[in-house]
Amino acid sequence: MVNAGLTTIYLAAEEGAIHAGTGGIWSEWAGLMLIGPMLAFLVIVMFGKRMRYQGAEVAIGVMAFNLIWSTVLLVLNMGDEGVLYERSIEIARVGGGLVFELGWMVDGLSIMMYWVVAAVGLAVFVYAHGYMKGEIRVTFFFAALSLFAGSMLVLVGSPNLVQLIIGWEGVGLASYLLIGHYWEDKENSSAAMKAFYTNKVADVGLIIGVIIIGVVLGSFHYWDLAAAAAEHSDLLGPVAVTAAILLFIGAMGKSAQFPFHIWLPDAMAGPTPVSALMHAATMVTAGIYLMARTFPLYQELATAARPWMIAAGTITLFGMGLLALVVDDIKRVLAYSTVSQLGYMMTAVAAGGYTAGLFHLFTHAFFKALLFLGAGSVIHAVHSNNMSDMGGLRHHMPHTYRTFVIGSLALAGIFPLSGFWSKDEILATLGYEGYNLVMWIAVAGAFVTAFYMARAVSLTFFGEYRGHGHPHESPRIMTAPLWALAVPAVIAGLVNIPGLKLPLIGSFTSWLSVRSVSMGDHHAESIDLGLAAAGLAAAVAGLWLGWVAFGPKAAKRRAERDWVEVPGLYPLLRQKYYLDHVALGMVWTIRSPLARAVNWVNDYVIDGVVNMVGALCQGLASLVYRGVDQRGIDGVVHGVSYGASGMGGLLRRIQSGRVQQYAGLLVAGLLLLVVLVLFVL
Amino acid sequence: MELFEIWALSLIVFLPLAGALVALAIPKEREEAVKLWALGVSGVTLILAVIVAARFDFGAAGRFQFEVDLPWIGAIGANYHIGVDGISLPLLVLSALVVVLCVIYSWKHWDEPHNPRGFLVLMLILATGMNGTFVALDLVLFFIFFELVLLPMYFMIGIWGDRTMRKIPGFKKEVETRLYAAIKFFIFTLFGSAFMLLGFLALYFKSGSGGLDPTFDIPELIGRGFLFEGTFAWLVFGAMFLGFAVKVPMWPFHTWLPDAHTAAPTVGSVLLAAILLKLGSYAFIRISIPILPETAREWAPFIAVLSVIGIIYGSLACLAQTDVKRLIAFSSVGHMGFVMLGIATLTEVGINAAIIGMVAHGLITGLLFFLAGSMHHRYHTREMSRLGGNLKLMPVLGGILGFTAMASLGLPGLAGFWGEFMALLGSYQPLPGLSTDFFRTAMVIGAIGTVLTAGYMLWMLQKVNLGEPSSEWAGKKFHDVDRYEMIAWVPLIVLIVAVGVYPKLVLGVTTDAVVGLVETAFSSVLGG
């Protein structure tokens, strides 16, 4: 059934029989969205310093243009006729029948990504204009942001795997530039290097995977890949699992899946808008996007790769969520949370939940960007990343507080915010596909998510202010994007409520599939109330526990230790105290042995291996260079010239300069010759 | 225009030489006149090369065009046979371009002992040698041009090179780095050339068997490929391999390269990296493979092994360097490893990869050496431990260095990527008959090499570009990139991006020629 669906969609599409519109000029010129930010990058680099707003106006203008354009496409795609258009320009014929192409693709998936990048991008760009006021290198900052947006669009708009690699590494470069924005500190440049490098290691998988697919199929086109997968092509079959796992390794790097996630928390060294746009909403989802784009490969041929992918995703979603409980840096809390959420998406896609994974990608982009921007606003106010320097900020920063809470509730998965619907869809898919253990781990993960968000909100906005100076609400240019993102964080879930088909808009599932043919994944027609209740219960429990353990009262109790012994209030407090103990005990259990163990594994085993490989390479390098190269190979070279010079030293003694000695040698030689001729020969 | 067809290539080759002779007639003191003259001559050469490229019939890129074939030394049947096809055209244009840029760059940057006339004359002679090698279609002619580049480079390194004293292990006395490097470069290359000449002579004599006149003509020899078989062919390939491999340079014949690069004046390093290294790999494609295709298949795994060792080894060695120029020099070993890996696959994709890799390496590493030279000019040191915060002291220079390092580590969208990617692509499926498992292993190791490449480039950037400037430089005034540097570098930057975004600029010319070459050479295994 599933196979039939896929075969139909791709074969029908190839024959042009598919029931989809082309989108007219909006599709034909959609390439402008890819080129625009790239041009903006060039313009800002060359002329940005002379502009009034140091280039920010160009970057924001281009993003606004992109948002309008992609919104039109989104609306076109909502109708009964979807949009399906593709345009490729040959950039090289390389022999062996292979062709490299650049171009753009307009279909449900890429429209969704265009829109997310443009929407979140515009909010972040506007916000950054306020956030970066007075900072160094603002011009370059906006140039790099534009480069990122351009590369990301090149990535998601790509109709083939080669262009994907170009965009893939382009966003990596932008990430490197922006994480290391304050490169005067070695810590920051090291973080940038770590991000670039970890990705580069994973990219080996991607590149080899792409090569295998390209050579075997004779084409890098997604379309051909999907068709080959749908037909169970004999060419692709034998290498499908290898290629799939290699592509997945690439995706693990970009999407920070265990054990490649190590770069993402460090990447928080970049300015906060960067973290919001790249390391939460868009760039890190490129791996998920790749898995979705090549979904037919995993669905049809490389099913053997799926357990590995699910394992990696599950470890990531649960283990990394725990880490968010023990860190003090608010951006790192969000970073670990991002890693954990990416784990959800990866698990969902790997389990066959094409729509579920992408839907979570969609909603997560909004609320996580919102959370990061909120955190940035707080950091802007208190000049510290540490939650121990915050507290009680809800009075000082009402807009930030409200939007941050909205974002947190959405992330925690509270009904009816967007996160609830997307998380529920993932759980439902896992259950439907029969991964029950994974499903319950995901429910536990939802609990952890709610827990650490409650902790973050409590420590940041409640209790007493523990920092220095007087925090103020951020300027309107920063709070406006917060509210702008809060809206989709609340309502984005509506587009994919099971069984509900909104008039005109349609459903998320139908956006993603080419019209009237499903992608072949399961999409629940009605909500599974039991499962939804379980997920919601886990989230509420997590919030409650976090509130109890870290809320203002707990803080107060900690601050005034003897307060609990005030007579009269004691029994009530005792009960609370008891609960606190339970909560604290649970917190302690989770925090101390479990999370620390994960943390330890993270720092010593995985990072240790990375460091050891580094040290080993360094040692090996010096061994090879000093021992083999300089002594060994160069030694031979020197030996030859030394030998020649030694021989010369011996032979030159004959050159006495005395003519008679020469004559004597001559005669002796002549005699020798005579003797030879006469007697020997 | 018939006249142009006939004279174009000869002019491109010999105009610089004639220009050099005329330059010698200009009084030494009139430096401006000498510089203008050199610029004019190299500029006209470039314009001619560009016109040749424009009038080139891209539909017949596999055929030799602008061909001239005249009797030259009748006694040995050596002809003055020149021509370009799709394989040599990009390299010819690159060579003409880089010489012009070098003249512009050196306008205000002279290493001691100054003497612009002498330096420019050498540069023009070098141009003749390089351009000549790329168009020669006769082995004797090829050999002469191939060797002609040695002399000017020897003098450039030996006279304008680095004067610091250096202790060489195994030698008692300290020697000047420039002398050591120049002599090592010369002798190393000559050693290889001796074997190469033996190989050429063997081909010549063997081509005379079966009642035919012996010939040095390359297309003619390709047609007589059936005469060269067995051990004879194996040995001839080996002899030529030695000559070409030293020039590339392939591991383990590379040790002259870091020394020569480190000691050479900036422009010398640029020419060495951008063009001279290409002569060797070009010769593999032009001579070894088409004339001895069957033997090439026997040698291919061996070449692949050396290439892969070179990739890993060069990258590791880079990580151990403290000298910027030496690091870039070792990076060439790695990059040329990719070029040779591409050639070793003997496929269309692989050989195409080699050519675009050569062009990209010429652009990128040439620019890197320009940058290293300019930095040396300002800091008077190349020790990375003393540098740092370059981006703060000189934002434009630092920015260009960052860009070029990214291009060098093979960032997709810039020129360096295609060579590496296509070399790996070719290795996945080498020529039928070659061991697939073997080449796939090579592909994986090569891919790991790209990671190491990224490692040392990022490391270099962090050391040199990022961070706060050390107290040694803080507060000092550095003048950022000047006009001459900018004019010399911008074309390279533009080309790196252009080739990166639109590789057809190179591959559009080469593909037909390479396909023709592979199909002719390996028709037996390709089946038809």
Place this chain on the structure above:
Amino acid sequence: MGVEVILNQFLILAAVLFVMGVYGLLVRRNAVMVLLAVELMLAAVNINLVAMEAFWQTTEALGQILAVFIITVAAAEVGIGLAIILLIFRNRRSANVDELDLMRW
């Protein structure tokens, strides 16, 4: 007494002359004498050539031609050689060959 006997006598004469030349070349210290010894050796060669030509009777008279050629060259050589010796003598007040080792390594 045939032609061969006469030939032998000439060859013996030439050999004796040549050996005398070699002796002079190796043991005399005065450069002029060394030069003369060289002349002696050349004379021996000339005798050989002429004698052999008489014996073989080639149509081209190669022996005589070569002999004349050698005499010419020898004359030129003696001219230059004596000039050099003269200059050396003027500079160093001596023409002893074993004192001349300026050309050693």
